[in-house]
Amino acid sequence: MEKLEPYFPLNKSVKSGEIQSLVITIVIYVVIAAVLGVLLGFLSGIPVLGIIFSIISTLVWIYEVVGIVLAVLTFIK
Numbered sequence: 001m002e003k004l005e006p007y008f009p010l011n012k013s014v015k016s017g018e019i020q021s022l023v024i025t026i027v028i029y030v031v032i033a034a035v036l037g038v039l040l041g042f043l044s045g046i047p048v049l050g051i052i053f054s055i056i057s058t059l060v061w062i063y064e065v066v067g068i069v070l071a072v073l074t075f076i077k
Helices: 009-013 019-043 050-076
Strands: none
Touching: 009 019, 009 050, 019 050
């Protein structure tokens, strides 16, 4: 898990046993995902670039889900 920490800087603020740090981190991930999802959703409507933006949107979603899972694992640890 130490190898993944540089890619998920928000998870450094999660402390084991502190629910407040976990909730704040999850809320930040959800807000970032929502904002980027809306932005990339509008951009995916462009005919030529739509496929590229759809792929980017999916990759951002995967990043957010992995970040939330790692935050929960850090909290449990």
